[in-house]
Each structure stands twice: as C-alpha cells, then as structure tokens.
Amino acid sequence: MSDEDSRPVHIRRRGLDPADELLAAGPLTRVATGSGADAGSQWMATTHAVVRQVMGDHRRFSTRRRWDRRDEVGGEGVFRPRELVGNLMDYDPPEHTRLRQKLTPGFTLRKMRRLQPRIEQIVAERLDAMARAGSPADLVEFVADEVPGAVLCELVGVPRDDRAxxxxxxxxxxxxxxxxRRRAAAGEAFSRYLLAMIARERKDPGEGLIGAVVAEYGDEAxxxxxxxxxxxxxxxxxxxISGMIGLGVLALLRHPEQIAAFRGDERTAQRAVDELIRYLTVTYAPTPRIAMEDVTIGDQVIRKGESVLCSLPAANRDPALVPDPDRLDVTREPVPHVAFGHGVHHCLGAALARLELCTVYTALWQRFPTLRLAEPAQENRFRLTTPAYGLTSLPVAW
Structure with a gap:
C-alpha cells in the first residue's frame, strides 16, 4: 500500500483531483478514524447538499470539541484547553457570535482596500527575487511559501523587524x-510573542487586526x-494560501488557454480565482460536526454524539453544484461552493484570500508572460503531511 493509499480517505488526492474513492462515496459514509486503541468511525458527508445542510445547521451540529466527561454533548459545562481559546471553530453561538463580531473590524472591505497596495508590493518583491535567481526557479520557494506569511504579518500588525x-x-x-516536543515549544514561543504584542497594542493601537479590535472593543475581547x-x-x-498559489499556477500551466483570464479586466480575474478555489479546494475538511440530537438526513439517522466530517473537495466536485465539475473552466460564473465553509463558520478571511490570489496570479503573468513548467508534469511533488493540500516545489522557467 502506498503512503497516499494509507491516508484517511477524506485527505486522499489524485494529483489536482480528489481521490476516486472519495468522489465515489455516498452522501453519508462511515469512515475509519484513528488506529489501535483509538480506532473508531465517524460519518463523512461528500455531496454539496448534505455538506451545506450539516455545516449550515449550527443548532443541531456543533463544532465545539468535548474534552472530558463533564463536558458532555448538550451539557452545561464547557472545558476548553488554552490552545483553543479564541479559535472560532471551537465556539457555538451565542459565544461564537459575540467573539466573531468583535473580530470583524479587522476584515472589513475598507481594511482590505487599505491592505491591497501592500499586498501588491509584497508580491512584486517576491517576483523580483525569483527573477534575480534566474530561470529555472522554484515558484513554491520564492512565492507560494513567502507571500501568505508576509501578508498575514501585515494584517495582524507584526513589526517588520520581527517578521522573519x-x-x-x-x-x-x-x-x-x-x-x-519541538512543535509545542515553538507554539509556546509563538503565543508568548503574540501576548506581548497584544499588550503593546492595548497601550497604543496600530492599524493591524489586533489594533483594530482593541480600539473598537477594548477589554471586551x-x-x-x-x-x-x-x-x-x-x-x-x-x-x-500557500497551497492555493502553487496548485493554482500548476493548474493554469496545465491549461494554458485559461491563463488569458489574468490578462483581462479585474472581474474576469476574480471569476477565474473563484473557479480555481472551487476546483482545487485545498482544505480537506473543517472541524467535524457533532450531532447535538438525533438528526435524520435522507434515510440516514445521525445519532446524538456522533460526528460528521464534511469533505469540501468532494462537495465542490458534485455534479449537482456545477456541470462537468472535474473540468477547470475559469469562464464559469461563480457558484456557491464550500471551499470557505458555510453557515456561521464561513471563513472570515475569504475576501482577503481572494484578493491575495488574484494579485499573485495577475502579477505573475504580467511579469513572466512565457512562464512554463521546468519539469514534466508527472514530476510534480505534492504535500502529504500539511493541514492543507499543496506542492513541496514547483520548478518553473521563462
């Protein structure tokens, strides 16, 4: 059995596509979880309609994880480990509503417009670095692995000298x-830095995400x-975003007739980005939903306490969502895909993601109009151990 075949079915891929067995699964399927003493099973939803139904019903399907016996499904107690405090996916309304409303000032349309020139500058700097390295170069190393972090540091408000x-x-x-142990140590140092930065922002709020929230709400967050x-x-x-940049460029280089979308007007490029997001769907599945009561979906009963894993790649390749879903077509009108989730947990940063991707793809082909793959397509190396799907490298030439 290959490493790919041994992975849980919901994260198996076949190049740019979800695995055949994932696409062939029924609307609700039992899948194995864990191994040995931890082995068990949960439901997996794969069709667009069922995924939206589960993710859109926060009253009957909770995203909050249970960590001890006091915190039973539907119980009164709430035990939340420190590492999940502030993680919106571990909150149900009304707690979720309270916290999300306070974080929204950092993601307004005005904020995104203010951030756009800086995103364009970051992308230009990374393309300059790739050009200096000369052809061929690894697009993942110079662009996909560098742009997202720099943009997020700008969004959060991390001082430039601290960003590396x-x-x-x-x-x-x-x-x-x-x-x-090493991951935990890095995480603890990461948290200490953030708490020190939050303390500074409370004294003198800046223009980043933290500054916007403390200026608007003070100690309420x-x-x-x-x-x-x-x-x-x-x-x-x-x-x-790193995964989307690398895979998006690969998909476009495999379908060069579709690159023209990023040489036209802004609306055409935005439509193309939305199709790439649907087609590639780098997030395997969001936090599993736990049934708060017995729920019937179709002819299947989900019992109280059982969990449902929602496969976003499978849902976005559902023929009920879009005709010929396995075909990349950047001229499609946007459809209600679920790459950013659905319902109260819809991604707060979706607008930023779209802006960032549109900026990267457009600038890349303006700068390198003859861009091409530097290795045969079958040599592409995909990431198998990261939270989101992507490429470990993408050698390109021009």
Missing part, C-alpha cells in the same frame, strides 16, 4: 516532521481570545 522570527515560530508550530484568534489566522491562512 515570527514566521519561523509559526512554521515550527505547523511542521509535522518535527517532534511533538480578552488577551487569550485575541492570541488564539491570531494563531488560528496565521496557521490557517498561511498554509491554505
């Missing part, structure tokens, strides 16, 4: 190849909530 160290801690916390949310933003935003 800050991203080193972030990546150390994410790196699955490290020992658990606690230091630990802000710290946890920043960790969530960095860990999710860095890996997901």
């Amino acid at each position: 160290m800050f991203m080193q801690l972030c990546h150390g916390h994410l790196d699955a190849s490290r020992s658990q 606690t230091d630990e909530e802000l710290r946890g949310f920043c960790v969530q933003v960095m860990l999710a935003g860095d890996d997901n």
Whole structure:
C-alpha cells in the first residue's frame, strides 16, 4: 500500500483531483478514524447538499470539541484547553457570535482596500527575487511559501523587524516532521510573542487586526481570545494560501488557454480565482460536526454524539453544484461552493484570500508572460503531511 493509499480517505488526492474513492462515496459514509486503541468511525458527508445542510445547521451540529466527561454533548459545562481559546471553530453561538463580531473590524472591505497596495508590493518583491535567481526557479520557494506569511504579518500588525522570527515560530508550530516536543515549544514561543504584542497594542493601537479590535472593543475581547484568534489566522491562512498559489499556477500551466483570464479586466480575474478555489479546494475538511440530537438526513439517522466530517473537495466536485465539475473552466460564473465553509463558520478571511490570489496570479503573468513548467508534469511533488493540500516545489522557467 502506498503512503497516499494509507491516508484517511477524506485527505486522499489524485494529483489536482480528489481521490476516486472519495468522489465515489455516498452522501453519508462511515469512515475509519484513528488506529489501535483509538480506532473508531465517524460519518463523512461528500455531496454539496448534505455538506451545506450539516455545516449550515449550527443548532443541531456543533463544532465545539468535548474534552472530558463533564463536558458532555448538550451539557452545561464547557472545558476548553488554552490552545483553543479564541479559535472560532471551537465556539457555538451565542459565544461564537459575540467573539466573531468583535473580530470583524479587522476584515472589513475598507481594511482590505487599505491592505491591497501592500499586498501588491509584497508580491512584486517576491517576483523580483525569483527573477534575480534566474530561470529555472522554484515558484513554491520564492512565492507560494513567502507571500501568505508576509501578508498575514501585515494584517495582524507584526513589526517588520520581527517578521522573519515570527514566521519561523509559526512554521515550527505547523511542521509535522518535527517532534511533538519541538512543535509545542515553538507554539509556546509563538503565543508568548503574540501576548506581548497584544499588550503593546492595548497601550497604543496600530492599524493591524489586533489594533483594530482593541480600539473598537477594548477589554471586551480578552488577551487569550485575541492570541488564539491570531494563531488560528496565521496557521490557517498561511498554509491554505500557500497551497492555493502553487496548485493554482500548476493548474493554469496545465491549461494554458485559461491563463488569458489574468490578462483581462479585474472581474474576469476574480471569476477565474473563484473557479480555481472551487476546483482545487485545498482544505480537506473543517472541524467535524457533532450531532447535538438525533438528526435524520435522507434515510440516514445521525445519532446524538456522533460526528460528521464534511469533505469540501468532494462537495465542490458534485455534479449537482456545477456541470462537468472535474473540468477547470475559469469562464464559469461563480457558484456557491464550500471551499470557505458555510453557515456561521464561513471563513472570515475569504475576501482577503481572494484578493491575495488574484494579485499573485495577475502579477505573475504580467511579469513572466512565457512562464512554463521546468519539469514534466508527472514530476510534480505534492504535500502529504500539511493541514492543507499543496506542492513541496514547483520548478518553473521563462
């Protein structure tokens, strides 16, 4: 059995596509979880309609994880480990509503417009570095692995002199190849830095995410909530956008007739980005949903306490969502895909992600109009151990 075949079915991929067995699964399927003493099973939802139904029903399907016997499903007690304080996916309404409303000032349309020139500058700097390295060069090394972190540091408000160290801690916390002890040490240092930065922002709020929240709400958002949310933003935003940049460029180079979308007007480019997000869907599945009561979906009963894993790649390749879903077509009108989730937990940073991707793809082909793959397509190396799907490298030439 290959390493790919031994992975849980919901994270198996076939190049740019979800694995055949994932696409062939029924609307609700039992899948194995864990191994040995921890072995068990949970439901996996794969069709667009069922995924939206589960993710859109926060009253009957909770994202909050249970950690001890006092915190039973539907019970009164709430036990939340420190590492999940501020992580919006571990909150149900009304707690979730309270916290999300306080974090929204950092993601307004006005904020995104203010951030756009800086995103364009960051992308230009990384393309300059790739050009200086000369052809061929690794697009993942120079662009996909660098742009997202720099943009997120700008969003959060990390001082420029601290950003290299800050991203080193972030990546150390994410790196699955490290020992658990080393990852935990990096995570603790990451948290200490954030708490110190939050203390500075409370005294003198800046223009970043933390400054915007404390200026608007003061102590209504606690230091630990802000710290946890920043960790969530960095860990999710860095890996997901890195994966999308690399895979998006690969998909376009495999379909060169579609690159023209990024040489036209802004609306055409935005539509193309949305199709790439649907087609590639780098997030395997969001936090599992736990049934708060017995729920019937179709002819299947989900019992109280059972969990449902929602496969976003499978849902976005559902023929009920879009005709010929396995075909990349950047001229499609946007459809209600679930790459950013659905319901109360819809990604708060979706607008930033779209802006960032549109900026990267457009600038890349303006700068390198003859860009091409430097290796045969079958040589592409995909990431198998990171939270989001992507490439370990993408050699390109021009």
